[in-house]
Amino acid sequence: MSQVFERYERQYCEISANLSRKCTSANALDDGEQKKQKLSEIKSGLEEAEALVKKMDLEARSLPPNVKSSLLVKLREYKSDLNNFKTEVKRITSGNLNATARDELLEAGRADTLTASADQRSRLMMSTERLGRSTDRVKDSRRTMLETEEIGVSILQDLHGQRQSLLRAHETLHAVDDNVGKSKKILTAMTRRMNRNKWTIGAIITVLVLAIILILYFKLTR
DSSP states (O other): OOHHHHHHHHHHHHHHHHHHHHHHHHHOOOOOOOHHHHHHHHHHHHHHHHHHHHHHHHHHHTSSSHHHHHHHHHHHHHHHHHHHHHHHHHHHHHHSSSSHHHHHHHHHHHHHHHHHHHHHHHHHHHHHHHHHHHHHHHHHHHHHHHHHHHHHHHHHHHHHHHHHHHHHHHHHHHHHHHHHHHHHHHHHHHHHHHHHHHHHHHHHHHHHHHHHHHHHHHHHHH
16 A cells, blocks of 8 residues: 555544544534534544545545555545534534434434544554564565675685685795706706716816827837
């Protein structure tokens, strides 16, 4: 149901109950200034109630058909209630009815008003319950959202920690690669030195062998 319609409905129920009390009070008064003042207050209340019914009618007709139909039924009840009040005001104003007829009409109007007020209170209670359930659902949704947000923050923190670990591992691997590269260069340099040393030793041995051969040759030829 529209919240605007519900607000108008609550205002109308309050005015309707107030009008019922004032009608009862006006009936108990004798003709005079007090009764005129009470009737003036009742007519002012009727104008306010009629304005609220028109507002509810406009609001109901602007709503979807499935909601509008039930609200229009309520509006017919409120319009009937207004007509009863107007009739009662006319009867109080005219003063042509005898006491018995007036009492009977008043009792009938009072019974109708009480019935309507009971129905309205019941509808208001149902609306309040629906509002309470909606509020609970909103609270549950908000709590779920906060829990989801906390889980999301926790996951982001875990991911950040994993990212830092990966970065450190990457830095370690990079350092290992650098060390391996340096070791490879050192091994290559050592290999080259060993090869040079081999060639040097080989050359020295060759020279020594040649020297020994020459010495032996000269000795044998003498």
